[in-house]
Amino acid sequence: MNFLPDKILLRFLANTSWLLGVAVFLFFGVLSPRFLEVANLVNILIQSSSAAIVAIGMTFVLLTGGIDLSVGAVMFLSAVVAGKMVLSGLPLPLAILAIMAIGIVIGCVNALFITRLKILAFVVTLATLYVGRGLALMISQTRAMNLPETFLHIGSARLLEVPFPILVFAVVLVSSHLVLSRTAYGRQIYAVGNDLTSGAKAGIPVFRIQASVYIISGFLAAVGGIVSVAQLGAVSPTFGNQREFAAVAAAVLGGTSLFGGRGKVFPGTILGAILIQAVENGLVILNADPYIYPLITASIIFLAVLLDSLQHQQLRKLARRKIRPA
Amino acid sequence: MILFECESISKSFIGSTVLQDIGFSLEAGQVLGIVGENGAGKSTLMNILGGVLEADTGQMRLLGESYAPKNPAEASARGIAFIHQELNLFTNLSVSENLFITSFPRRRIAGIGLIHRTRLREAASRLLDLVELPLDPEILVERLSLGERQLVEIAKALSVDARLIIFDEPTTSLTSRESTRLFAIIERLCAERRSVVYISHVLDDVLRLADHVLVLRDGEIVGRGPKSQFELGQLVTLMVGRQIEQLYPPRCSVPSPEVALELKEVSQPGIIENISFHLHKGEILGIAGLMGSGRSELARIVFGLETHARGTILLNGKPLPPRSPKECVRRGIAFLTENRREEGLLMDWDIARNLALVQAPFYARGPARLIRDAALLERVAGTAGKVRLDPSILQGMAVKALSGGNQQKVVLGKWLVGNPAVYLLDEPTRGIDVGTRYEVYRIINQLAFTGTALLVISSEIEELMGLCDRILVMCRGEIAASFEREQFDREAILRSALWNSHEFSSG
Numbered sequence: 005m006n007f008l009p010d011k012i013l014l015r016f017l018a019n020t021s022w023l024l025g026v027a028v029f030l031f032f033g034v035l036s037p038r039f040l041e042v043a044n045l046v047n048i049l050i051q052s053s054s055a056a057i058v059a060i061g062m063t064f065v066l067l068t069g070g071i072d073l074s075v076g077a078v079m080f081l082s083a084v085v086a087g088k089m090v091l092s093g094l095p096l097p098l099a100i101l102a103i104m105a106i107g108i109v110i111g112c113v114n115a116l117f118i119t120r121l122k123i124l125a126f127v128v129t130l131a132t133l134y135v136g137r138g139l140a141l142m143i144s145q146t147r148a149m150n151l152p153e154t155f156l157h158i159g160s161a162r163l164l165e166v167p168f169p170i171l172v173f174a175v176v177l178v179s180s181h182l183v184l185s186r187t188a189y190g191r192q193i194y195a196v197g198n199d200l201t202s203g204a205k206a207g208i209p210v211f212r213i214q215a216s217v218y219i220i221s222g223f224l225a226a227v228g229g230i231v232s233v234a235q236l237g238a239v240s241p242t243f244g245n246q247r248e249f250a251a252v253a254a255a256v257l258g259g260t261s262l263f264g265g266r267g268k269v270f271p272g273t274i275l276g277a278i279l280i281q282a283v284e285n286g287l288v289i290l291n292a293d294p295y296i297y298p299l300i301t302a303s304i305i306f307l308a309v310l311l312d313s314l315q316h317q318q319l320r321k322l323a324r325r326k327i328r329p330a
Numbered sequence: 331m332i333l334f335e336c337e338s339i340s341k342s343f344i345g346s347t348v349l350q351d352i353g354f355s356l357e358a359g360q361v362l363g364i365v366g367e368n369g370a371g372k373s374t375l376m377n378i379l380g381g382v383l384e385a386d387t388g389q390m391r392l393l394g395e396s397y398a399p400k401n402p403a404e405a406s407a408r409g410i411a412f413i414h415q416e417l418n419l420f421t422n423l424s425v426s427e428n429l430f431i432t433s434f435p436r437r438r439i440a441g442i443g444l445i446h447r448t449r450l451r452e453a454a455s456r457l458l459d460l461v462e463l464p465l466d467p468e469i470l471v472e473r474l475s476l477g478e479r480q481l482v483e484i485a486k487a488l489s490v491d492a493r494l495i496i497f498d499e500p501t502t503s504l505t506s507r508e509s510t511r512l513f514a515i516i517e518r519l520c521a522e523r524r525s526v527v528y529i530s531h532v533l534d535d536v537l538r539l540a541d542h543v544l545v546l547r548d549g550e551i552v553g554r555g556p557k558s559q560f561e562l563g564q565l566v567t568l569m570v571g572r573q574i575e576q577l578y579p580p581r582c583s584v585p586s587p588e589v590a591l592e593l594k595e596v597s598q599p600g601i602i603e604n605i606s607f608h609l610h611k612g613e614i615l616g617i618a619g620l621m622g623s624g625r626s627e628l629a630r631i632v633f634g635l636e637t638h639a640r641g642t643i644l645l646n647g648k649p650l651p652p653r654s655p656k657e658c659v660r661r662g663i664a665f666l667t668e669n670r671r672e673e674g675l676l677m678d679w680d681i682a683r684n685l686a687l688v689q690a691p692f693y694a695r696g697p698a699r700l701i702r703d704a705a706l707l708e709r710v711a712g713t714a715g716k717v718r719l720d721p722s723i724l725q726g727m728a729v730k731a732l733s734g735g736n737q738q739k740v741v742l743g744k745w746l747v748g749n750p751a752v753y754l755l756d757e758p759t760r761g762i763d764v765g766t767r768y769e770v771y772r773i774i775n776q777l778a779f780t781g782t783a784l785l786v787i788s789s790e791i792e793e794l795m796g797l798c799d800r801i802l803v804m805c806r807g808e809i810a811a812s813f814e815r816e817q818f819d820r821e822a823i824l825r826s827a828l829w830n831s832h833e834f835s836s837g
Contacts, residue, residue: 186444188434191427195420202418205382207403207432265422 017315021258021275024308028279032286039289046167052281053173054232056274058247059254060180061224063273064217066255067184068197069264070118070125072221074110075251077136079229079244082106084140086230087149087239096154103226110136111222115215125218133248141241148240151233159234169231176224181270193217197264253301254280257308279304333358333525334397334494339388341374348374349549352388356494356542359523361516363540363557365533367569367763369733371549372529373415376496379527380412381405392494403432411492415499415761416671417479419471426454426467429486457485462511477508477621484515495519496527501535502761505621513539531763533565547571570765577764578796579772583779585613585799589647590783591663591752593632596641601627602807605641609752609783614774616794617787619804619827625787626668628804629754632785633665634658645752659688664745668757668787674741677730681719684729684740685710689747710747717743718769735766742773753777753784759793771797791823803827 016023033040058075065072085106086099110132117128161168184190196203196213203210228247233239252262257276260267267273280301287297335355341348349371356362366372377383379390381399390397392408399405405412419428427434427450435449454467461481471479480500487495497516501509516526516539530536536543543560545553545568553560553568566577591609596602602624609615619625630636632643634655643650651657658665667673675684686706693706714724717739723732729740738758745753758774759767774784774797788794794801795818803811803826811826813819 182442182444186447187442188432188436188445191423191434191445192431194422195427195431198420198422199418202420205402205414205418207401207406265420 014315014318017311017318020308020311020315021272021279024304024311025275025279025282028282028286028304032282032289036286036289039286044285044289046170048278048282048285049173050167050169050235051285052278053169054228054235055247055250055254055281056173056228056277057176057231058225058228059251059273059277060176060269061221061228062248062251063255063258063260063267063269064180064184064193065125065221066252066260066262067193067264067267068214068217069200069262070214070217071129071252071262072114072218072225073126073129073248074114074132074136075221075225075228076244076247077133077140078107078110078222078225079232079247080239081110081136081140081143082226083229083233083239083243084144084149086233087151088143090152090154091149096158100230103230104223107222107224107226107229108219109222111219112215114222115218118218119211119215129218144239144241146241148238150238153237155234156237159231159237169235172227172231176227177270177274181268184269189213189216194265197266199265250280253305257305259308259312276308331358332356332394334390334392336379336390337388339375339378339385339390341371341378341383341386347549349378349385352546352549352551354544354551354554356525356527358493358525359520360541361520361526361528361539363536363543364527364529364546365531365536365543365565365569366546367733367735367765369735370546370569370763372546373498374549375546376412376498376527376529379405379494380410380496382412406490406492409491409493410496411487411490411494412496413483413487413498413500415502417476417483419479419482421472422470424468424470425458425465425474425482426450428471428482429454429457429467429489433489453489457489458482460488461485461515477504480504481508481512484512488519492524494525494527496529498529499531499761500528501530501532509535531761533562537562537565545569566764569763577768578793579768579775581614581775581778581799583612585610585778586781590645591632591785592644592647594642594644596628596631596638596643598627598631598636598638598640601636602631602638605809607802607809607812609785611751611783612778612781613800614778614784614786614798616798616801617785617804618791618794618801618823619810621789623804623827624807625804626756627807629665629756629785629787632658633663633754635665659748659750662748662751664688664748664750664753666741666745666753666755666758668760670737670741674744675729675737678728680725680727681714681729681732681740682707682710682724685713685724685743685747688744692748713743713747716746717773719743733763735762738762738766738770742770746773751782753782754787755784756787757789758786759788759790791820795820795823 029040038044058079062072062075082103086103089099089102090096114128114132117123118125158168163171184193192208192213195208196210200210229244254276255267255273256262257279258267258272258274260272283301283304284297287300332355337353339352340350352375354362364372374383378385381402381404384400397408399408402412420431430450430453435446435453436443437446451467458465458467461484463478463481463485465478471482474482484500500512504512516528519526528536528539537557537560540557542556543554544551545565547569588611589608590611593605593607596605605628617625617628627636631638634650634653634657637653645661645663671677689709690701690706693702694700695702711721711724714721719736719739729737732740742758758770774786778784786794786797799815801813801818801823802809803823805827813823
């Protein structure tokens with residue numbers, strides 16, 4: 005009977021994302037004390053906030069078993085449109101409203117094709133990715149756009165000493181965590197991700213739920229875009245490029261399943277997003293070769309997924325029915 | 331008081347009539363038993379009642395008011411609960427969340443409707459008490475056994491305060507103790523003036539529970555009346571439409587002395603212990619035992635799906651490598667799973683491709699290992715004839731659209747294609763109708779006649795007694811007793827299955 009070690013092993017495997025996080029922070033902290041300074045930690049939070057917000061939206065979609073590849077394009081397109089609006093003299097609040105509207109509209113388009121016309125989410129959002137980027141490149145004439153100071157002001161604004169990006173991040177995190185774990189709608193998202201047909205039979209409005217997650221994802225991609233633009237002060241033609249993969253990576257690193265029905269925004273996804281940013285930040289402090297960043301990030305994601313899969317095998321083994329005492 | 335009635339209900343799918351002119355009525359507090367072969371239209375009828383499908387013609391009335399549900403939600407709002415044959419639970423959610431997935435108790439905090447978790451917990455505990463399931467409502471459904479899940483499903487139906495509760499094959503995954511518990515629940519529901527529609531292939535259960543019986547055949551009512559008018563043999567005749575003189579076809583061969591499969595002291599800690607037996611060519615060997623006695627696990631170990639720690643398994647005197655189903659197939663062992671939906675079939679493929687599945691690798695030729703489709707299909711069509719599958723539906727129709735009986739023929743046919751020497755059949759007649767059952771028995775007999783060795787696992791002792799040359803009884807992972815054909819005795823077999831056993835639950 006090796007019951008106790010099994011339990012310890014499970015405990016360990018159930019908390020891999022926390023443990024990985026602690027390991028990363030310790031690793032860089034030992035190599036460079038500067039890494040663990042409060043200023044740097046706050047910096048990591050600010051830098052990861054945009055990616056985390058987008059990844060939270062992605063988590064909603066992944067939980068239903070879908071995927072949204074268009075989030076990077078949404079960030080780009082909405083930033084370009086808003087930039088043009090502000091540069092042509094329209095007030096900033098109007099531009100921000102436009103950004104959110106674009107996110108919601110693209111989310112609606114995705115939702116429409118996926119739930120009404122029953123086209124695979126992968127294909128639909130791949131198409132909106134290209135359409136979105138294409139439109140944005142057309143509008144910006146593929147030139148980088150320097151935004152007026154007003155944008156940077158919101159990026160560095162503080163409310164009660166809390167930097168604006170962290171504030172937005174916190175609001176999105178708390179509300180989405182509440183929605184997913186404590187509302188009927190949130191639990192129904194998990195149910196739909198577990199089994200679509202059972203959901204329909206149980207009387208859950210499955211298509212409305214599927215549609216809603218793409219709209220949420222589009223909206224949060226736009227919000228993530230604002231947060232990012234406000235820090236950069238400029239929109240380059242590569243803005244938002246491949247952010248969809250960063251978002252998926254953060255969610256998966258945090259234990260979200262691509263098959264749907266499993267995952268959490270807190271601690272899962274945001275821990276994933278912060279971890280990816282922390283590694284990059286640490287490597288910068290260590291003056292590491294920039295070409296090595298993606299390799300290290302990839303290894304950490306791989307390790308997380310591997311541990312997650314081990315946890316599942318172990319769980320299944322423990323859940324197996326015993327017929328007689330061993 | 332009449333609770334529900336319907337008249338001249340008809341339904342057809344793409345030209346073929348599934349239901350024709352169905353009408354019946356149901357009084358409050360009564361149980362209506364519906365029997366019929368697979369494909370007789372029982373499920374379609376119940377889907378119409380439950381709002382999953384709409385009837386083409388006909389009217390339904392609930393408590394005198396017109397009733398025509400557009401969707402399951404409307405049916406349940408009108409007080410009709412439907413417990414489907416296949417479980418509709420979300421394994422990633424907790425028991426309490428499953429029970430109230432569309433009706434969470436809520437409270438508003440700062441304008442947001444949050445789930446009221448204490449009330450959810452209490453309400454869930456109350457429902458679990460109703461079905462006498464002592465579970466923590468917070469436990470995830472994936473941790474529950476099939477029987478427990480079935481009871482959760484029933485508790486869910488009770489949560490909507492239903493006036494009419496439809497049970498579609500509720501006992502397929504219940505142990506006998508759980509079934510007894512279910513029957514007590516049904517009796518209590520009737521005492522509360524609720525009505526029940528009970529669909530089952532287990533005719534004994536129907537005759538025990540129902541006040542009225544309705545017999546369907548090919549979408550029409552062929553018999554109806556109070557239970558006292560029916561007895562078992564007559565029900566079978568009505569269902570099948572012809573007299574089945576004997577439920578089991580007569581054996582016309584005797585086992586050969588040659589051994590096909592031999593197990594020597596096979597053990598796996600926690601699962602099975604010291605299993606030894608010989609299976610002869612031309613023999614039908616039955617394995618009896620309660621659910622959870624290790625019967626299926628034994629078959630899975632022989633077929634290499636699960637590992638074993640000690641002992642050897644010999645096929646024709648030569649040891650089989652552990653954990654290699656592929657090698658088992660190559661050397662002529664067939665394994666028919668008890669779980670045809672998930673393990674036996676690719677539900678979205680058609681019959682021909684499912685039948686071809688096992689043999690496809692042996693039809694690969696040339697350096698590119700391309701499969702010779704034409705030859706394979708020809709072979710498959712021959713097998714389809716042997717199991718009496720309609721040749722016109724072999725291609726183009728997904729097997730998930732077939733009735734349970736036809737699906738089982740496909741699973742069996744898949745193995746027949748390759749002429750294996752040994753069959754391991756796990757519950758070969760679970761959830762299939764009388765007619766198809768007879769077909770399956772006929773095929774098993776035919777195989778034994780040609781010298782094939784068959785191991786048949788079944789929960790129905792009568793079935794094993796009708797079919798087998800010898801029966802081994804398993805209890806808590808061990809072979810508790812062995813009976814030769816002339817010693818067969820239902821009570822003795824049951825006694826040894828129960829001997830010293832306490833049913834282990836999944837916990």
